[in-house]
Amino acid sequence: MAEYTLQMNNIVKDYYGNRVLKGVSLQVKPGEIHALLGENGAGKSTLMNILFGMPVIHSTGGFEGEVLIDGESVLLKSPKEAMEKGVGMVHQEFMLVPGFTLAENIKLNREITKPNFASTLFRNKSLETLDRKTMDQDARKALDRLGMNIDEWVKVQGLPVGHMQFIEIAREIDKLGIKLLVFDEPTAVLTESEADNLLKAMKKLADSGIAILFITHRLDEVMNAANNITILRDGELVATRAVEDTDVLELAELMVGRKVEVTQKEESNANSINNEVALSIKNYHVDMPGEEVKGIDLEIHKGEILGIGGLAGQGKIGIANGICGMYPSSGDIKLNGESLKLNDTRYALENGMAFVSEDRRGVGLLLDSSIEDNIVVTTMQIKGEYLKKYGPFTQGNFPLIRSHALKMIEDLDIRCTGPTQPTRRLSGGNQQKVCVARALTLNPKVLFVSEPTRGIDIGAKKLVLDLLVKLNKELGMTVIITSSELAELRAVCDRIAIVTEGKIEGILKPDALDRDFGLMMAGEYHKVMKSKEAIS
Amino acid sequence: MSEAIRNITKKVGVPRLIISLFFLFLCFSAVSLGLPFASLSSDTLTRFGMNGILVLAMVPSIQSGLGPNFGLPLGIICGILGSVLAIQFGLVGAAGFWGAIIISMPFAIAVGIAYGMMLNKIKGSEMLVATYTGFSIVSFMSIVWVLIPLNHPEMVWPIGRGLRVTIALDSTFGKILNQFMMLEFGKFKVPTGLLLFFFVMCVLVWIFNRSRMGIAMKASGDNPKFAIASGIDVDFYRIVGSVMSTSLAAIGIVVYAQSYGFVQLYQAPLMMAFPAVAAVLIGGASAQKAKISHVIIGTFLFQGLLTVALPVANEAIKVGNLSEVLRMIVQNGIILYALTKVGGES
Numbered sequence A: 001m002a003e004y005t006l007q008m009n010n011i012v013k014d015y016y017g018n019r020v021l022k023g024v025s026l027q028v029k030p031g032e033i034h035a036l037l038g039e040n041g042a043g044k045s046t047l048m049n050i051l052f053g054m055p056v057i058h059s060t061g062g063f064e065g066e067v068l069i070d071g072e073s074v075l076l077k078s079p080k081e082a083m084e085k086g087v088g089m090v091h092q093e094f095m096l097v098p099g100f101t102l103a104e105n106i107k108l109n110r111e112i113t114k115p116n117f118a119s120t121l122f123r124n125k126s127l128e129t130l131d132r133k134t135m136d137q138d139a140r141k142a143l144d145r146l147g148m149n150i151d152e153w154v155k156v157q158g159l160p161v162g163h164m165q166f167i168e169i170a171r172e173i174d175k176l177g178i179k180l181l182v183f184d185e186p187t188a189v190l191t192e193s194e195a196d197n198l199l200k201a202m203k204k205l206a207d208s209g210i211a212i213l214f215i216t217h218r219l220d221e222v223m224n225a226a227n228n229i230t231i232l233r234d235g236e237l238v239a240t241r242a243v244e245d246t247d248v249l250e251l252a253e254l255m256v257g258r259k260v261e262v263t264q265k266e267e268s269n270a271n272s273i274n275n276e277v278a279l280s281i282k283n284y285h286v287d288m289p290g291e292e293v294k295g296i297d298l299e300i301h302k303g304e305i306l307g308i309g310g311l312a313g314q315g316k317i318g319i320a321n322g323i324c325g326m327y328p329s330s331g332d333i334k335l336n337g338e339s340l341k342l343n344d345t346r347y348a349l350e351n352g353m354a355f356v357s358e359d360r361r362g363v364g365l366l367l368d369s370s371i372e373d374n375i376v377v378t379t380m381q382i383k384g385e386y387l388k389k390y391g392p393f394t395q396g397n398f399p400l401i402r403s404h405a406l407k408m409i410e411d412l413d414i415r416c417t418g419p420t421q422p423t424r425r426l427s428g429g430n431q432q433k434v435c436v437a438r439a440l441t442l443n444p445k446v447l448f449v450s451e452p453t454r455g456i457d458i459g460a461k462k463l464v465l466d467l468l469v470k471l472n473k474e475l476g477m478t479v480i481i482t483s484s485e486l487a488e489l490r491a492v493c494d495r496i497a498i499v500t501e502g503k504i505e506g507i508l509k510p511d512a513l514d515r516d517f518g519l520m521m522a523g524e525y526h527k528v529m530k531s532k533e534a535i536s
Numbered sequence B: 001m002s003e004a005i006r007n008i009t010k011k012v013g014v015p016r017l018i019i020s021l022f023f024l025f026l027c028f029s030a031v032s033l034g035l036p037f038a039s040l041s042s043d044t045l046t047r048f049g050m051n052g053i054l055v056l057a058m059v060p061s062i063q064s065g066l067g068p069n070f071g072l073p074l075g076i077i078c079g080i081l082g083s084v085l086a087i088q089f090g091l092v093g094a095a096g097f098w099g100a101i102i103i104s105m106p107f108a109i110a111v112g113i114a115y116g117m118m119l120n121k122i123k124g125s126e127m128l129v130a131t132y133t134g135f136s137i138v139s140f141m142s143i144v145w146v147l148i149p150l151n152h153p154e155m156v157w158p159i160g161r162g163l164r165v166t167i168a169l170d171s172t173f174g175k176i177l178n179q180f181m182m183l184e185f186g187k188f189k190v191p192t193g194l195l196l197f198f199f200v201m202c203v204l205v206w207i208f209n210r211s212r213m214g215i216a217m218k219a220s221g222d223n224p225k226f227a228i229a230s231g232i233d234v235d236f237y238r239i240v241g242s243v244m245s246t247s248l249a250a251i252g253i254v255v256y257a258q259s260y261g262f263v264q265l266y267q268a269p270l271m272m273a274f275p276a277v278a279a280v281l282i283g284g285a286s287a288q289k290a291k292i293s294h295v296i297i298g299t300f301l302f303q304g305l306l307t308v309a310l311p312v313a314n315e316a317i318k319v320g321n322l323s324e325v326l327r328m329i330v331q332n333g334i335i336l337y338a339l340t341k342v343g344g345e346s
Helices: A044-051 A079-084 A102-106 A117-122 A132-145 A161-174 A192-207 A219-225 A248-256 A268-272 A316-323 A345-350 A360-364 A371-383 A398-411 A428-441 A458-475 A486-492 A514-521 A525-535 B002-012 B014-032 B037-056 B058-063 B072-088 B093-121 B126-147 B192-209 B212-222 B224-229 B234-260 B273-282 B292-316 B322-339
Strands: A006-015 A018-028 A033-037 A064-069 A072-074 A087-090 A180-184 A211-215 A228-233 A236-242 A277-286 A293-301 A305-309 A329-335 A353-356 A387-390 A393-396 A446-450 A478-482 A495-500 A503-508 B166-168 B183-185 B188-190 B262-264
Touching (some): A018 A211, A044 A180, A079 A087, A102 A161, A293 A316, A293 A495, A305 A458, A316 A353, A353 A428, A360 A428, A371 A398, A371 B212, A398 A428, A495 A514, A514 A525, B014 B292, B037 B273, B058 B292, B072 B126, B072 B166, B072 B262, B072 B273, B093 B126, B126 B273, B192 B234, B192 B292, B212 B234, B234 B262, B273 B292
Parallel strands (some): A033 A228, A305 A495, A446 A478
Antiparallel strands (some): A006 A064, A064 A072, A228 A236, A387 A393
């Protein structure tokens, strides 16, 4: 038997010239639990896609480097081949048939059958009868291995979420010759006690000789369960540590790190912020699927740039979406001391707020309409500007729209063939600028910008961020930036609020320690700080 | 060279190119078969004018996000109701024509609002539901036409009760638009009034499109999420689209009837949505996007094809009643082809 179950050596992967993995190596021994840590976009999923031979890898030009399973070099072309080599995956979202029993789900598509009259007659294996007895026995064995004492003939329907995860795992370990199991954020949907059970089961599996690769954001779980830890950041291998040689603080620091330096905001600006509150948010809830906000309190000062950071799915995106009325929300919001009606987009826009959505193509643009139409449409509807009035009838004031669009194109440096070009044909960065131009046309006092640099290239990123800083400085606009990229928040913001599990974990200055950011994003800041205080 | 051809096809659109070529081919056949070209051309113009507004009714419906209005019979029935009431009230000539339109409007607006509210409840499957709403309302009105207490001698059966299947308009407002300022060059006649009326309706819709409401309606059809984020009430503008489409259909059928010379009741409106949908799709529209130019081009091509195809088929195959069958094949073939283009040309 080879020393390592899995070796990935110097993996390099480009997506259309954008290098997402820059020579990453990874070794997992039999019976080892190896944790893979990293922020969103660090390259974890790409690495796993390579391991499973996902078609997306091969349709984009393959990858460089070498994958060895049990010391044997393999080139996996499809998830099916990976499965045959003994690599299994436990998915984050469950892939189970609710109306089937546990045993049927575990044996799904690998049913054990015995011949019958029809199958003999037609010589067709798919007509054979299920051998339920053997199937149930196999399922029982797999469930026992996980220490799960639920009956195999129970239907999946109505089982608690924690159990479903176990059935997924049982299905993987029931496969013959499974050597390596990948857990993709398995505890994300589990309660604490369920997560504990899962970690126990993982250890049990590892003891039986299966290698486990464990992807997660939760640092305490890593410390609790893993033997070794690999940390990725921006597609680079930052460090590999044995769990004995490290602690939560170091992991948090390694995970966040300092990345690209964007032009720092000048210090002088910090003084011009008075402590007048522009927007006060109390006990705010937003029901946005996948980004739920569960009661936040936040005060946003006049003239500041506030960053809202945090990992994906923790609720940071929900805040702006709730205030702009895209998703139902509740709570108490005051704009300049006056209560704001919730769930009414029109009211919010009329009262000096503007939004740049994170879903640029889905929400932010009329893709088939021209740049000029996109820029003025909201203002026209909300404020009745850019219109000529003839009694009760109106007509668009097209010369004025054109001149305003031309001014915006020049001011924001939108690269296009002209104001009549459909926005669909623009590049991501220029589309983003059109979105910003539309928000600016409203002349807002408070501007919400979500994920301003998602999916645009580095040069354009800098332009968009510089633009936001400029607006803040020159017009005194209060800007709230929501972003998954901590580095850019730290470059432009005055304060950064980190959202974890739908709540504000804490507010930091941009020059706070990497460690503090990492801990807050992992939701362990207060836990760790408390224990520190207790010691000292 | 091939680049130039590709540019042209891209600009014109493959379906329009194919239909145009087929139309030209039929025109050449008509000439070479010695068919009277002048009368064919004036027929084409007349049919273009009489069907145009029914096709125009597709525009607000598509722009507001309801998709092509397969529920066109709803509006058509409002127009028919207006016409029979106008006859009942003894309105003749221009008064009859305008009376029919004005009387039908309250019905069309009320029906449009109700229909729009219904479509708001079934977002995503408008086209199918609309088709069957149209079918059911036609059947329902077939009962109403029998029971309706009207007694103008032009309309009711001489014996028994109920309205006739076709009501002649000779004595009321038949051909009133067609003959208004009609130009005649020998056998080639131009129905000026009819065309003028159609173009005025196009201009009205065009002006609406450029107003604050029109722009909001287009935005809510283009991207409902964008509209919501811009504080636009999407459901309201879908109802506006439905009301406009239904009203245009009502006006459209009055224009159609005066040009045809008859009002057709009972099952006649059943299938009228399909040629209108096909015409606007051939014109270059999709289920999400439609412009006035699509209406004009599409109606001309579609009606031109039908007008020319029938005599050519008659001439080519002289056996019995085959030409009528052929006409059905051509018409439904074009509709089928157009419907495959619902998704637009991308």
